Amino acid sequence: MEEGSSIFTQYVSTRHSLVKDSKILQTTYIPDNLPHRKDKIDAIVEILAPALGDNKPSNILIFGKTGTGKTAVMTYIGKELKKADPNEDHVCFIYVNCEVNDTAYGIMYSISNQIVKDPSNNKIPFTGWSLDKILTALAEVIDNENRIFVVVLDEIDRSVERNGDDIFYYLTTLNEVLKKSRVSIIGITNNAKFTDLLSPKIKSRLGEEKIVFPPYNVQQLEDILYNRAKFAFEDGVLDEDVIPYCAALSAQEMGDARRALDLLRISAEIAGRNGDSKITSAHVRSAKNKIEIDAMTEVIKTLTIQSKILLMGIIRNTENDMPVMTTGDVYSSYRYVCENIGQSVLSQRRITGLIQELDMLGVIHAKLKSYGNAGRTKEIELCISKDIIEMLKEDEVFADYKPPKQTTLI
Ligand SMILES: Nc1ncnc2c1ncn2[C@@H]1O[C@H](COP(=O)(O)OP(=O)(O)OP(=O)(O)O)[C@@H](O)[C@H]1O
Ligand SMILES: [Mg+2]
Numbered sequence: 173m174e175e176g177s178s179i180f181t182q183y184v185s186t187r188h189s190l191v192k193d194s195k196i197l198q199t200t201y202i203p204d205n206l207p208h209r210k211d212k213i214d215a216i217v218e219i220l221a222p223a224l225g226d227n228k229p230s231n232i233l234i235f236g237k238t239g240t241g242k243t244a245v246m247t248y249i250g251k252e253l254k255k256a257d258p259n260e261d262h263v264c265f266i267y268v269n270c271e272v273n274d275t276a277y278g279i280m281y282s283i284s285n286q287i288v289k290d291p292s293n294n295k296i297p298f299t300g301w302s303l304d305k306i307l308t309a310l311a312e313v314i315d316n317e318n319r320i321f322v323v324v325l326d327e328i329d330r331s332v333e334r335n336g337d338d339i340f341y342y343l344t345t346l347n348e349v350l351k352k353s354r355v356s357i358i359g360i361t362n363n364a365k366f367t368d369l370l371s372p373k374i375k376s377r378l379g380e381e382k383i384v385f386p387p388y389n390v391q392q393l394e395d396i397l398y399n400r401a402k403f404a405f406e407d408g409v410l411d412e413d414v415i416p417y418c419a420a421l422s423a424q425e426m427g428d429a430r431r432a433l434d435l436l437r438i439s440a441e442i443a444g445r446n447g448d449s450k451i452t453s454a455h456v457r458s459a460k461n462k463i464e465i466d467a468m469t470e471v472i473k474t475l476t477i478q479s480k481i482l483l484m485g486i487i488r489n490t491e492n493d494m495p496v497m498t499t500g501d502v503y504s505s506y507r508y509v510c511e512n513i514g515q516s517v518l519s520q521r522r523i524t525g526l527i528q529e530l531d532m533l534g535v536i537h538a539k540l541k542s543y544g545n546a547g548r549t550k551e552i553e554l555c556i557s558k559d560i561i562e563m564l565k566e567d568e569v570f571a572d573y574k575p576p577k578q579t580t581l582i
Contacts, residue, residue, distance in 0.1 A: 190444050190451065196404040197437040199430050202247045207399055208392040209241050212385060216249055219381055220356075223263040223320040224256060228354035231344065231378050236385025238362045239428030245385075246324050246360060253322070260319070267324045270331035276339035279331065280306050283323060284313050307342050311349050318352040328359040332369045340370070344377040387427025393419035396429050397436055405440070411452045414439065418456055435459050468560050471533050478518055480569050482526050484509045486536060487561055488575060490554045498549045499524060513573050527552065 195201050206213065220229045236242050250265040257263050266286045273282045280303075281296055288294040296309050314321055323343065325331070331339060346355050359366075359378055367375050388396065397415045415436070422432035438459035443451045475483065485506035489497050497505075503520050510517045518526075527550070531538040537553045554561075564570070 190406060190409045190440055190449075191404060192406050193404055194437075196400055197433060197440065199433055202244050202251075203400060204248070205399055206241060206244055206248060207395045208388065209245050209385075212241075212383060213245055213249065215383055216245070216358075217252075220249070220253065220263075220322060223253075223322060223356070226262055226318070226320060228320055228347070229322065229356045230380035231357045232359070232381045232383060233367070233379040234358065234360045234383050234385065235364060235366070236362060237387050237426055237428070239422075239426065239430035239432075240362075240385040240387055241429060242360045242362070242385050243326055246326070246358065250322075250324070263320045263322060265322050265324070267326065269326045270329075271327040274331060274334055276303055276331075276335055276342070277301075277306060279325070279339055280310050280342075284310050287313050287316075287321075303338075303342070307346075311346060314346070314353045314355065315350050316353075321353060321355045322358065323355060324358045324360065326360045327362075329361040329363040329366045329369065332366070337370050337374050340374050340378055344374060388423070388429055389427060390416075390419050390423040393422055393427070393429060393432045397432055400433065401436065405451075409450055411450055413453050414451050414456055417453045421456070421460060431463075434463060438462055465557065465559060468535070468556060469563060471535065472556075472560060472564055477515065477569050478522075479526050479530060480564065480567060481509050481513070481515060482506045482523060483530060483535060483564060484570060484573070486530075486552065486554055487564070495553060497552050499527065499552065500549075502527060502552055509573065512575070513570065 191197070196203070216232065216234075219232060223229050234242050234246070247267065250267060253263055253265050254260070264287060266283055268279055268282045270279060273279050277299070281298065284296045284306075285291065285294055295313070296306055301309075325340075325343075328340075340357070340359075343355065343357055357378060363369075367379060370378065394415055397419060401410060401415060418432050418435040418439070421435060422428050425431060435456055436459075439451050439455040442458050442462070443455045448455070472480075472483075482502070485508065486497070486502055488509060489501055489505045494501060499520075503523055506523055507517050527536070527538055530536045535554075535556055537555050539551045539553075540548055541551045542548045565573075
């Protein structure tokens with residue numbers, strides 16, 4: 173090997189020739205410029221601005237589908253608020269992700285931990301206290317100085333689904349016990365029906381102001397990608413149809429900027445790995461494929477054992493020249509696989525329910541077919557690729573599965 177070179181050298185050099193700054197394409201990177209969200213940013217800033225004059229802003233609920241920029245916008249606003257009040261004399265901005273901190277205790281611990289900068293001074297232990305005790309301690313920490321606390325609770329629906337809405341009752345009533353400081357809550361959710369999960373009192377408290385982030389259209393997604401690509405790629409490495417293609421594919425689905433960025437980043441990674449000098453729409457197609465396979469792999473991995481067996485039954489029929497089958501065909505094949513590996517056989521009714529679930533997950537396609545007077549039945553087809561089928565066959569559930577080489581249908 174030449175001096176200074178390593179077995180990784182080829183990767184270092186090809187990667188450098190395409191991507192100037194890969195972190196810009198990561199979905200966790202928050203750019204300073206968020207195109208097409210100026211109106212939302214302005215609206216939120218207007219609501220929060222009184223905090224700088226020591227007045228409590230209204231609580232806000234932010235709604236919007238996944239990838240519409242909710243987290244990015246709030247993180248950006250938090251940074252700007254800090255710039256306007258660097259020593260946090262007036263406002264303290266706190267961000268909690270309720271998916272990560274998924275208990276009432278965890279949320280309050282995280283808030284207190286962000287206020288008390290020296291962890292050894294944080295009185296609240298990581299676990300062990302009652303909620304009443306932790307709430308009293310949190311109120312003390314907050315009331316230590318005369319300030320406004322803007323507490324962002326991201327993915328707030330996750331917490332309500334798991335723990336109910338008590339925590340939001342505590343947090344929204346906190347102001348009644350505080351003597352000096354004030355707390356404003358900003359809840360973020362991608363669940364449009366989130367408020368149905370709340371009791372009426374909390375609903376009106378949390379939703380003093382409501383802001384909706386609409387999905388991005390193709391043009392907007394293109395702008396977002398161009399703005400990121402400008403700093404991320406070396407000049408001239410992106411074919412001109414790459415960004416429009418990534419934007420079009422993501423707009424078709426949900427107007428999701430995260431998906432558009434994933435497509436662009438993975439396209440670049442694939443081109444880099446191939447040692448290609450340009451990123452083209454062919455790379456985007458491969459990237460789309462990879463994302464779909466990854467997502468389906470996740471779905472298959474998390475199926476229950478019985479659903480995996482059912483799916484194997486459907487695969488068995490398909491591989492035995494039965495690409496389209498009825499519920500009855502599926503059931504017999506499922507029973508065959510079950511018996512082959514010594515698992516208990518569920519009733520046909522249960523299996524009908526599991527077929528519906530697989531249909532909803534996009535693993536199979538089940539179409540209701542009417543046969544005139546003879547009644548109706550379902551026509552079932554497999555929707556997964558060969559790679560995914562092979563992965564399922566490798567699953568430990570099927571370690572002892574021995575289908576005869578030439579199977580005859582039962
Ligand atoms: N207007 C924009 N300009 C630049 N990048 C954006 C914009 N909107 C979103 N993004 C980027 O798209 C990705 C997804 O955005 P974000 O995480 O804010 O979505 P979200 O609405 O919080 O979605 P979720 O509901 O799934 O949490 C992030 O990488 C973010 O930086
Ligand atoms: Mg988010």
